Amino acid sequence: MWAIIGLLMIGGVISLFEILPLIKQKNWREVTVFFILLSIGLLLNILLVLRIEIPTPLDLLNQLYKPFTF
Amino acid sequence: MKSRKPIPLLKLRKRKHSQPGQSKKDQNLNINQNEDTDQEQAVPIHLHRELKKNIEYIKQMVGNSSDIVIREFDLGQTGEIKIAIFYTDGLADKSFVNDFILESLMVNIRTANLGSDVLSKKNIYEIIKSHSLPAGEINELVDFNKVFYHILSGDTVVLMDGFLKGLSIGSRGWADRGVQEPSSQTVVRGPKDGFSETLRTNTALIRRRIKDPNLRIETKQIGKKTQTDVSIIYLKDVADEKLVQEVKARLKKINIDAILESGYIEELIQDETYSPFPTVYNTERPDSVAGGILEGRIAIVVDGTPFVLLVPALFVHFFQSSEDYYQRADIATLIRFLRYFAFFLALITPSAYIAVTTFHQEMIPTPLLISLSSQREGVPFPALVEALMMEVTFEILREAGVRMPRAIGSSISIVGALVIGQAAVEAGIISASMVIIVSLTAISSFVSPTFNMGISVRILRFIFMFLAATFGLFGIILGLIMMVLHLNSLRSFGIPYLAPNAPFILKDQKDNFLRLPHWSLHSRPALINQQETVKENTASPKPPQPDEANQ
Amino acid sequence: MLEKGKISAFDFQVIVLVFTIGSSILVGPGLLARFAKQDAWMASSLALMISVSFVFLYIRLASLYPSLTFVECNEKILGKWIGNMVSILFLSYFYYLSSGLVREIGDFLTTQVLVETPIQMIMIMFLLISLFGVRLGLEVICRTAVIFFPWIVGFLLMWFLFLIPEIKLVHIQPIFEGGIVPIIQGSYHSLGLPFLELAIFLMISPYVTEKESVKKAFYRGTFIGGIILSFLVTISILVMGAEFTARNTYPSYILGKKISIGEFVQRIEIIVAIIWLFTIYFKLTICYYGLALGLAQVFKLNNYKILLFPLAFLIISLALFSHPDIVHFHEFLDHTWTPLSLTICFFLPLFVYVIGVIRKKRAIENQSNTENI
Incomplete structure (x- = not known):
């Protein structure tokens, strides 16, 4: 629980630092991309903290490239 | 009268x-x-x-x-x-x-x-x-x-x-105090006169060394209350015109009520404030100012202080003493290497000790490890606390030594030597090897020919100690990378701070780590100087050939 | 332009060299020895030869539009939609590579050096320092590499010299024991590590000032780096034998433990760790930089620096969940990495290059046609 709060707080502090000047300059494109990426990143980290298993995309690649390895 | x-x-x-x-x-x-x-x-x-x-x-x-x-x-x-x-x-x-x-x-x-x-x-x-x-x-x-x-x-x-x-x-x-020997940068061989508090005396000391009509001394008053005279001195045909304009522009921007020392100017015109490293060089020595001006740098003389500023100041300048040019080239080169080595020692020694004793004991040869651990047996603190205690004590001693009246100087050294050296070890508070580490660090940090580079090492040393205590040698490596990244991001009046090394300029290596003989120092530093880059054309001295001598 | 810094050809050469050595110095020998046994040194040299053709492709692609990065090229050549898709594919490869490098650091340090430190702390710390570098820009990264370069070279030389007394020629005999097939197999698998990864320099080459000497610098950097790697593989096999090299996860680190000169100089494997940390740092930082820059160009942002923190979260999480354990990691490296790299870093640029050349030719023809009319 604490880890999640900590993570969210770090995310909050970072966005405060990075975003405020951008909002002042009205760079909405940057703000949107920043928030989308940050929320995906935070979500993944929270899942990791909660020890929920995330399927690794690499297994798919392993399957895909099986014929090309020798 | x-x-x-x-x-x-x-x-x-x-x-x-x-x-x-x-x-x-x-x-x-x-x-x-x-x-x-x-x-x-x-x-x-x-x-x-x-x-x-x-x-x-x-x-x-x-x-x-x-x-x-x-x-x-x-x-x-x-x-x-x-x-x-x-x-x-x-x-x-x-x-x-x-x-x-x-x-x-x-x-x-x-x-x-x-x-x-x-x-x-x-x-x-x-x-x-x-x-x-x-x-x-x-x-x-x-x-x-x-x-x-x-x-x-x-x-x-x-x-x-x-x-x-x-x-x-x-x-x-x-x-006026008159022209006296400088107290902060002494040399064995070289001129012994130093700047004093009067601007005119100081400019005269520089003019006496460079008798060239192109030497420009331009003065203006800065400080609404103090009206302090500030002169910039440069060689017109050598210094980069853009650089001169830049210095003038920065001085013009200053709007302050008082200038009491050149440190005020230094802080108001430097490129980066939040950095432990100095980007403006200061000296009490007229010969090193004259040398700087001849390289195409610009001196800023402030009335009321013997410390004259030189810009741009690159990292390597803080490791060069004017004596390097008066001594034989081979000795000067060796001493320069010694200075860098000492800089490194002053920066790393305590943190390396902490890292090795806490995380990487296997790196120490076994006999040494045994003797080290037997020393540390009675010590109740972890290595970091031990090192911090000693370093802080030393910093206090050092600060006390600078500020206190001359007469009590000897008592401080007695207290320092006895308390830190012997008693603390005998009382089992710290280990004897720690005393060696701290003294080595202390001596090394005094090797730097300029005082302000010594100060930056003092600050950084503590950061490295904490990094070493948490991540061992990995932490030290990370700290080093961060330090070099930061150094590379610095500029002094637009010139990259690590200049002849990064960006690498082969031509300027002759007077960087090495100090080649004077007859091979043909050109002035490439980045600082954009005009009249050729300095001299002396051929290397040769003894008369035997057959010529006979004739 | 997003990046205002300019680097010289010398800086570029150094960063290519350091990038080539980075990470492969630790994992490379084991991988090669697993496939080619005692002939690994030949496999490594063969891989170097082949990889020159990759560099050739990258240079040709870069000189198609010398002032554009790969991502910008894609858009120019393939149009907005397909171009951006190709770019995202390309960038996701380097997203994985960054996280893989972070993972490698974490695995190595927690298993070999700092056994009690949690892997997350090490990863976060390393990524933060990398982020600091990327924030300061390309110029600073490259100049820092130039500063550390003599150290890396010095440590490498010292290490090689110390290892000379341990060499036993028996270890590389018999030559061609398994015929030519294992050698080709070995070199095939070492193509992805590190030579195909050099594609990231397509994102950096536009910022080199001396356009003429870029080519030479690229070739020279790759070549010297590759030679150092081959040398390393050879020495690993000469000192430890193919079996032992193949079985170890970090053979060159173990190699450091073999050094013993007199009674005093021993156990200096930390030197290997230091070289490796320096080189992998620059490799990670370049990947991270290319990733952020490319992403900013895909989304048409005017500042890549704001992407760094979100990307850091993404990289850390991928580094943690992509491989359940170190065995999975090495399995992936051994079998999937090279074909994956070939697709993304060879066939994709080749495709872009061919289309680009055709388009350029057509444009010229059209121009001359209109002029004729």
Whole structure:
């Protein structure tokens, strides 16, 4: 629980630092991309903290490239 | 009245107007002074036509200050011309004021064979200006700002009744420490004179070394209250014109009430404030300033301090001493390497000790490990705490040593040696090896030829210690990477701080880590200097060939 | 332009060299020895030869539009939609590579050096320092590499010298024991590590000032780096034998433990760790930089620096969940990495290059046609 709060707080502090000047300059494109990426990143980290298993995309690649390895 | 003979500690400033060699510089200086004061003080209060009102205004402005001397007297056969002179007691050379200004105005002008038709109320100003003042430096004044500036900086101001303008006569000459050996950067071989607190003495020391008409000394006043003279000195055909403009622009931006030391200027013009590393070089040594100017760098001399600034200052400059150029090249090169090594030691030693004893014991050869751990057996603290205790104690000792009165100096060293060295080890608070580490660090941090690079190491050392305590050698490596990244992001007046190394400039390696013999130092540093890069063309010395010698 | 810094050809050469050595210095020998046994040194040299053709492709692609990065090229050549898709594919490869490098650091340090420190702390710390570098820009990264370069070279030389007494020629005999097939197999698998990864320099080459000497610098950097790697593989096999090299996860680190000169100079494997940390730092930082820059160009942002923190979260999480354990990681490296790299870093740029050349030719033809009319 604490880890999640900590993570969210770090995310909050970072966005405060990075975003405020951008909002002042009205760079909405940057703000949107920043928030989308940050929320995906935070979500993944929270899942990791909660020890929920995330399927690794690499297994798919392993399957895909099986014929090309020798 | 002060004596003219030089007294060891107190010395009167030399009057500049009697020396023909310096007059050009003075003219230069004065022209620039005038320009700059005009720019700075937007609303001038003009002089009044009546002398009485002028005197009243001055009196009102300076209040009852006892050191402002106002002398009124009459002139002419009938005494119909009223005149007054003003000067500051202590700043003006009193004997000069008496012998050359007062005497010529009060006595000589009367005895001179001038008919009453010549000397009249109308042309007295011209006559005094062009005939009767045996002084070299004369300025015309029209407003009070300049009147006050000249009075308060030691010049004598002459005001006459009936004129909208006055005259100032250069008569500066106050008690001065004189040219002494610099206390902060001493050399074994090399000139022993150092800068003093007076701007004019300092510029003269530089001019004496570079007798080139292209040496420019440009002065302006900075500080609304202090009106401190700040000169920038450069070689016109060598220094990059853009750099000169940049320095001037940065100085112009300064808007402050007081400049008491060149440190104020340094902090107001440096590129990056939040950095432990200095990007402006300061020195007390005229020879290293002259060397810098000859490389194309710009010196900033501030009145009232012996520390002269040199810009741009790159990382390598802080590891070069002027003595390197006076000694044999091979020795100088070796000593430079020694300095970098010491810098590294001062930075890393305590943290490496912490890292190795806490995380990487396997790196230590077994016999050494046994002796180390037997020493640390009785010590109750982890290595970080031990190191921190010792380093902080040492920093305290060092600070105390700088500030305290000279007389108690020896007691500090006794306390330091006994308490830190012996007692702490015998009491089992710290291990003997820690004492060695701390002393090694301390000695190494004094090797740096400039004091401010030593300070940055002092700060960084603690950061490295914490990194080492949490991540071991990994932490130290990360710290080093971060430090170099930061160093690379720094610029000094637009020039990359690690310049001849990164970006790598092969041509400048001859005077970087290495100091090649003088006959191979053909060119000036590439980035600093954009014009007249060729320095010399001496061939390497060769002994006479045997057959030539026989002939 | 997003990046205002300019780097010289020398800086570029150094960063290519450091990038080539980075990470492969630790994992490379084991991987090669697993496939080619005692002939690994030949496999490594063969891989170097082949990889020159990759560099050739990258240089040709870069000189198609010398002032554009790969992402910008894609858009120019393939149009907005397909171009951006290709770019995202390309960038996701380097997203994985960054996280893989972070993972490698974490695995190595927690298993070999800092056994008690949690892997997350090490990863976060390393990524933060990398982020600091990327924020300061390309110029600073490259100049820092130039500063550390002599150290890396010095440590490498010292290490090689110390290892000379341990060499036993028996270890590389018999030559061609398994015929030519294992050698080809080995070199095939070492193509992805590190030579194909050099494609990231397509994002950096536009910022080199001396356009003429870029080519030479690229070739020279790759070649010297590759030679150092081959040398390393050879020495690993000469000192430890193919079996032992193949079985170890970090053979060159173990190699450091073999050093013993007199009674005093021993156990200096930390030197290997230091070289490796320096080189992998620059490799990670370049990947991270290219990733952020490319992403900013895909989304048409005017500042890549704001992407760094979100990307850091993404990289850390991928580094943690992509491989359940170190065995999975090495399995992936051994079998999937090279074909994956070939697709993304060879066939994709080749495709873009061919289309680009055709388009350029057509444009010229059209121009001359209109002129004729």
